[in-house]
Amino acid sequence: MKxxxxxxxxxxxxxxxxLCTKISAVTITVQTDQPGVAINRGMWGIFFEDINFGADGxxxxxxxxxxxxxxxxxxxxxxxxxxxxxxxxISILDEQSFDAANxxxxxxxxxxxxxxxxxxxxxxxLGVKSGEAYDFSAQVRNVSGAPVLRIDLYSSDGEILDTVRxxxxxxxxxKYAAVLHPxxxxxxAKLYVQxxxxxxxxxxxxxxxxxxxxxxxxxxxxxxxVQVLADLxxxxxxxxxxxxxxxxxxxxxxxWKKTIGPVEERPLLINxxxxxxxxxxxxxxxxxxxxxxxxxxQLCEDIGASPLPILNCGMACQFNSxxxxxxxxxxxxxxxxxxxIEFANGPAxxxxxxxxxxxxxxxxxxxxxxxxGNEQWGQQYIDRYAKFAAAIKAKYPDIQxxxxxxPSPDDDRFKFAWTKLRAxxxxxxxxxxxxxxxxxxxxxxxxxHYDRNGPKVFFGEYAAQSDRVVSVxxxxxxxxxxxxxxxxxxxxxxxxxxxxASYAPLFANTExxxxxxxxxxxxxxxxxxxxxxxxxxxxxxxxxxxTVPLQIxxxxxxxxxxxxxxxxxxxIILKVVNGADxxxxxxLDFSGAxxxxxxxxxxxxxxxxxxxxxxxxxxxxxxxxxxLNEISPRFDYTFPAHSLTVLRxxxxx
Ligand code: AHR
Numbered sequence: 001m002k003x004x005x006x007x008x009x010x011x012x013x014x015x016x017x018x019l020c021t022k023i024s025a026v027t028i029t030v031q032t033d034q035p036g037v038a039i040n041r042g043m044w045g046i047f048f049e050d051i052n053f054g055a056d057g058x059x060x061x062x063x064x065x066x067x068x069x070x071x072x073x074x075x076x077x078x079x080x081x082x083x084x085x086x087x088x089x090i091s092i093l094d095e096q097s098f099d100a101a102n103x104x105x106x107x108x109x110x111x112x113x114x115x116x117x118x119x120x121x122x123x124x125x126l127g128v129k130s131g132e133a134y135d136f137s138a139q140v141r142n143v144s145g146a147p148v149l150r151i152d153l154y155s156s157d158g159e160i161l162d163t164v165r166x167x168x169x170x171x172x173x174x175k176y177a178a179v180l181h182p183x184x185x186x187x188x189a190k191l192y193v194q195x196x197x198x199x200x201x202x203x204x205x206x207x208x209x210x211x212x213x214x215x216x217x218x219x220x221x222x223x224x225x226v227q228v229l230a231d232l233x234x235x236x237x238x239x240x241x242x243x244x245x246x247x248x249x250x251x252x253x254x255x256w257k258k259t260i261g262p263v264e265e266r267p268l269l270i271n272x273x274x275x276x277x278x279x280x281x282x283x284x285x286x287x288x289x290x291x292x293x294x295x296x297x298q299l300c301e302d303i304g305a306s307p308l309p310i311l312n313c314g315m316a317c318q319f320n321s322x323x324x325x326x327x328x329x330x331x332x333x334x335x336x337x338x339x340x341i342e343f344a345n346g347p348a349x350x351x352x353x354x355x356x357x358x359x360x361x362x363x364x365x366x367x368x369x370x371x372x373g374n375e376q377w378g379q380q381y382i383d384r385y386a387k388f389a390a391a392i393k394a395k396y397p398d399i400q401x402x403x404x405x406x407p408s409p410d411d412d413r414f415k416f417a418w419t420k421l422r423a424x425x426x427x428x429x430x431x432x433x434x435x436x437x438x439x440x441x442x443x444x445x446x447x448x449h450y451d452r453n454g455p456k457v458f459f460g461e462y463a464a465q466s467d468r469v470v471s472v473x474x475x476x477x478x479x480x481x482x483x484x485x486x487x488x489x490x491x492x493x494x495x496x497x498x499x500x501a502s503y504a505p506l507f508a509n510t511e512x513x514x515x516x517x518x519x520x521x522x523x524x525x526x527x528x529x530x531x532x533x534x535x536x537x538x539x540x541x542x543x544x545x546x547t548v549p550l551q552i553x554x555x556x557x558x559x560x561x562x563x564x565x566x567x568x569x570x571x572i573i574l575k576v577v578n579g580a581d582x583x584x585x586x587x588l589d590f591s592g593a594x595x596x597x598x599x600x601x602x603x604x605x606x607x608x609x610x611x612x613x614x615x616x617x618x619x620x621x622x623x624x625x626x627x628l629n630e631i632s633p634r635f636d637y638t639f640p641a642h643s644l645t646v647l648r649x650x651x652x653x
C-alpha cells in the first residue's frame with residue numbers, strides 16, 4: 001500500500017510521522033457502503049456537580065463569599081476592619097431581617113471616628129480584571145444618623161484599586177448599587193465595606209459581580225467557564241450532580257423548589273462536600289443556589305444541550321447516612337418530580353409553568369429526560385424507582401427516565417440493579433466508573449454484547465484515575481485522557497445501546513477542590529483545559545448520527561477506532577487512538593468509496609503519557625489541526641505515539 005497524500009497547513013511537528021511510506025501490517029477498514037446503526041447525535045454531554053467549588057466560587061460569578069451572613073460562623077469569609085482609632089460596633093443580627101429564609105444581617109455602627117466595617121476575601125481569591133466593570137450591590141437599612149457607605153476594592157498587596165461611596169439610606173430595606181472599575185488585575189483582591197461618619201446601617205446580601213458575565217446577564221454565570229462548555233457543543237447537561245443530589249442526610253438533599261425565584265429568597269444550604277473528606281476539608285463550602293434550577297435550564301438552552309436534571313428519590317447518600325424516606329411517605333418527593341416537569345414544560349398558565357414565566361421564560365425548556373436518584377443501589381432503590389416511574393409515566397409517558405446502577409460498573413450491586421431495572425423495562429440506566437487507565441483500555445468491547453432490546457445505557461460518570469479513586473495524587477495526564485478516548489471509541493461503536501456519556505467531575509477550583517481528576521480547572525481569573533477536556537471536545541465536536549461498520553485487521557497493541565457518519569455534513573468521521581509508545585503505521589481502507597474529496601481535516605492530540613497542562617503551560621497538550629490533500633480511498637497513515645486522531649472526510653461511493 002502506497003502513501004498517496006500530501007499534508008498541508010500545520011505540518012511541522014507531524015511531518016516526519018505523516019511522510020512514512022512503509023507498508024502497514026494492520027489495516028482499519030471503514031465500510032462506507034455498509035449500513036451502520038442510528039446513534040444519538042447528542043451522546044457526548046456534560047455532567048455538572050457543585051463539587052470543588054463548581055457553582056459558588058466557580059460557574060456562578062458572584063465574587064462575595066457568604067454574602068448573606070448565613071454561614072454557621074456568620075462572619076466566615078469576612079474580616080472586621082476596625083482600627084484602634086475607630087469607635088463603634090460590628091454585629092450580626094436577625095430581627096426584622098430582610099429575608100426570613102436567610103435571616104442574618106450585618107450591623108455597622110460608628111461613633112464618628114475612623115471608618116469601620118468588613119472586608120470579603122472572595123472564594124479563596126476575589127479575582128478582578130482591569131478594564132472591566134464590577135457591580136456592587138447590597139440591601140441597606142438606615143439605623144441612625146446619616147452615615148456614608150464607603151466601598152473599596154483593595155489589591156492583594158494593599159493598594160486601593162477603586163472606591164465608590166453610597167449615602168442617603170432609607171429606613172426600610174432597599175437595594176443600593178454602584179459600579180467599581182479596578183485599575184489593575186488581581187487574583188486575590190478584597191472588597192471593603194465600611195461606614196464613614198456617625199451613625200449606623202444594616203447590610204445584607206452584599207454582592208459583587210463582574211458586568212461581563214455569560215451573555216452579560218446581571219448576576220449571571222462566569223463567561224469564560226460557560227464558553228468552554230459551549231465549545232464542547234454538548235448533547236446534554238446533567239445537573240446538579242452527583243452525590244449533592246442525595247445529601248449526606250435527607251435534610252441536606254438538593255431540593256429544586258428552594259433554588260428558584262428571587263436569589264435573595266433561596267435558603268443557604270451546607271454543601272455536602274464541605275465535610276466529606278477529612279484530608280480536603282472545605283469549611284467555607286455552602287450552596288447559595290444563585291445557580292439554581294431555572295439557571296441550569298437556561299444554561300442548557302444557551303449551549304444547545306438537552307437538560308437532564310437528577311432528583312433525590314427518597315434516599316440520602318449510601319456512602320454516608322443512607323437515610324431513607326419510608327415508601328409510604330414518598331409522595332412529596334414524587335410530587336417534586338411531577339412539578340419539575342411542569343416547571344420545565346408546562347404552559348405559563350399552569351402552577352409551575354407560571355413560576356418559570358415569572359422568572360422571564362414563558363416558553364418551555366423542552367425537558368425530555370429526568371434522573372431518579374443518583375448513585376443508588378439495592379432493593380431499597382428499586383422500590384423507590386418503581387414508585388417514581390409509575391407516577392411519572394402515568395402523567396408524562398414521553399419523559400425518559402434515567403435510573404441508577406450504583407457506584408461500580410461490574411459489582412454485585414450493579415448486577416442486581418440491571419436485573420431489576422431490565423425487568424421493570426427501565427428506559428436508560430446510569431453506569432458510573434472511576435478506574436485506572438488499564439480498565440478503560442481493557443473494556444472497549446464492554447458494550448458489544450449488551451442486549452440491543454433492553455434499557456439503554458447512560459455512561460454517566462467516568463474518569464480514568466492515574467492513582468486510585470479519591471486519591472489526591474490523581475492527575476489529568478494524557479495517559480488518562482487516551483484511556484478515556486479508547487473507551488469512548490467502544491461507546492461510540494455501540495451508540496445504539498449507549499445513549500449518552502459524560503466525564504465527571506466537570507469543574508475544580510485550584511484553591512478549593514475535594515476531588516480530582518476534573519475536566520476543567522479554574523482559578524479566580526481564568527480556566528485551564530485538560531487533555532481530558534480535549535478528548536471530550538474532539539468526540540463531541542465530531543459526533544455522528546450513525547455508526548459506520550469498521551474492522552481492525554489484526555491485533556495491534558493499544559489501537560482503538562470508531563467511525564460514524566454525519567449525514568447533514570455528508571462526512572465520515574474516523575477516530576483512532578494509538579495508545580502505544582511508538583508511532584503506528586496503519587492502512588486505512590474506506591471500502592466502498594470510489595473517491596475521497598480533498599481536503600480531509602485531521603485533528604490530533606498527542607504527547608507524553610505523563611504530560612499535563614498547567615496555568616504556566618496551558619497548551620502543552622492541545623489538539624492540532626492539519627489537512628490531507630489528494631487522498632485515495634486506501635492509504636497508509638502513521639498515527640503518532642500516544643495520540644487520538646480524528647479524520648473527517650467526504651467519501652463518494
Ligand atoms: O463525581 C464525584 C462523585 O462521584 C459524584 O458525586 C458521585 O455520583 C460519584 O460517587
